[in-house]
Amino acid sequence: MATMREVAERAKVSIATVSFVINGTKPVAPETRARIEAAIRELDYRRNVVARALASSRTHILALLHPDLESRPNATVIQFVMSAAHGARERGYDLVLWPINDDEQMSHLLAGGLVDGALLMEVQIHDSRVDRLIASRVPFALIGRTENDDLPFVDIDFDTTIHQAVDHLRSYGHRRIALVTQRTKAAPGNEPGRIMRAESAYREAMAILGSPPAVITVEGTSAGGREAARALAADAPEATAVILMNEGASAGLVKGSRALGRDVPGHLSIVSVSTTRELGEMIEPSLTVMEAPAAPLGRLAVNALIDQLEGVQDAPPHRLIPCTLVPGQSVGPPPSRT
Amino acid sequence: MATMREVAERAKVSIATVSFVINGTKPVAPETRARIEAAIRELDYRRNVVARALASSRTHILALLHPDLESRPNATVIQFVMSAAHGARERGYDLVLWPINDDEQMSHLLAGGLVDGALLMEVQIHDSRVDRLIASRVPFALIGRTENDDLPFVDIDFDTTIHQAVDHLRSYGHRRIALVTQRTKAAPGNEPGRIMRAESAYREAMAILGSPPAVITVEGTSAGGREAARALAADAPEATAVILMNEGASAGLVKGSRALGRDVPGHLSIVSVSTTRELGEMIEPSLTVMEAPAAPLGRLAVNALIDQLEGVQDAPPHRLIPCTLVPGQSVGPPPSRT
Structure with missing residues (x-):
């Protein structure tokens, strides 16, 4: 496999500049960046980046499990999903959308080694997905709650x-x-x-x-x-x-x-x-x-999960936020009896 | 690293059964499956699964790039996203949601080696993301079109x-x-x-x-x-x-x-x-x-991308589908002039 030095030589830049591009730590001129990205592809250096994730036992990929997002996802669910995806990116994680409808797909998730952890939506009072995550020791956080309030969750109050x-x-x-x-x-x-x-x-x-x-x-x-x-x-x-x-x-x-x-x-x-x-x-x-409170809860959930993965202790594992009243025109006095 | 045999021994099952669970090729009883998944975690066998992806230079992860999904995603966009995620799963790929708003995030995507290819939404006539994907040799498919009709795309007609x-x-x-x-x-x-x-x-x-x-x-x-x-x-x-x-x-x-x-x-x-x-x-x-036609186009796009990745030749790279008229009550004759 190629080294970072070889990428730098091929792209005619310093090793530091290659590092800036890979880690996104400093802005690099577009033409330079394109040259580095091309060199990375040509030398197959990307494998090293994946290998590094492998060496740390971390893929920095999280799964978002929702049973039936394809059929008519509602507006609120989408806000949860999108805010979780943004929150993950801000902490250097990627969120994979997992439309899980059967046990085989759940096995692929749990045994495949792709994800570091999972976020669950549309949580049921007794949720077999939760049992399987616990049995398989995959860290998770719930958006919603089972009957067991000891599990890590965020939820609407x-x-x-x-x-x-x-x-x-x-x-x-x-x-x-x-x-x-x-x-x-x-x-x-x-x-x-x-x-x-x-x-x-x-x-x-x-x-x-x-x-x-x-x-x-x-x-x-x-x-x-x-x-x-x-x-x-x-x-x-x-x-x-x-x-x-x-x-x-x-x-x-x-x-x-x-x-x-x-x-x-x-x-x-x-x-x-x-x-x-x-x-x-x-x-x-x-x-x-x-x-x-879909946007704040989506972020809280993904942060709670990442805190677990990274061993951060002081994050609250349980958060309840009520909805906010936004008056419209659909409430008035009851009709008077005549 | 652990071998599949060690996983089988620890879980007290045959190697074939471990393989069934990892590859999802045959149904396995829930208790057995949980035992295998736990053994995989305990022995850190998952790294081998990721390593196999690495050895093939494939991660089987696709990125879906959309500039501003967090702010008020509309109903049609969501249908595209969800049908693409389902289509990817059916072919053994995972779809990562990438809310990309700046060049640094694009660099992380292109240089990080995480994804095998990218789907782009909200494509502009001149789209700098497309230029960067081409320069970096990351395979992609567009949902929408630039001015260059030679690129792989699906779009509404x-x-x-x-x-x-x-x-x-x-x-x-x-x-x-x-x-x-x-x-x-x-x-x-x-x-x-x-x-x-x-x-x-x-x-x-x-x-x-x-x-x-x-x-x-x-x-x-x-x-x-x-x-x-x-x-x-x-x-x-x-x-x-x-x-x-x-x-x-x-x-x-x-x-x-x-x-x-x-x-x-x-x-x-x-x-x-x-x-x-x-x-x-x-x-x-x-x-x-x-x-x-959001659901069919989402699937067509992800299939076009996977066909590229897998070297399938006979897939049509360009597909246009018109919208379908669904009459409601908002069209009537024009008001008569009086």
């Missing part, structure tokens, strides 16, 4: 978020509030933690309020939103407000309600929880949202 | 798409059609190829129609959409229809027009080009869209 959403609706006079949540492929009782935690916080808030809970579960699509509108009118007609924990259904819920003669917010107020303000602004009327 | 959008509007009786496009950070005359090609196809279609063109350029945001609505009313009041090549501005355009007393489609028809049908359905009224 759904307790605080849901209670704030209820308080916001109560301040307008609402007392009968329904929850619209999202159907997933997970087995009943083992839904993603976010869905179970939001529902549990909602039931608690309703108990405090002394109002009966009404939970409607639909697909995260426009059709799902329309189905929710029909189910609300049929099964929870006394509800004057909805907490929506299903961003993909938001447009369908508004349009479906209107089609049934129920205007937003005239007849029905909506707070959309764990979404983006951009998505809220797309709807007519603009939705009042509780915006997910 | 904007010519066909825009002409079909114009034909659709003409079939309702529209003759005065404006184009709303997207402002980018690129230097004037060096915008992303998609924007320049769409505008050029639009101008050609207007020339054929004998109508004066009206092009309005705004940010890809709700605020940008509102600005477009005002600019249309002020500068192109005779336009009865809009081709929108700016999915981030779609909700703002509809809301902004309504705020000016111009209903969609009563006063203004809209065809949104190069977007997703899900995004069209979120708007009220649902937008008529020309849906981008």
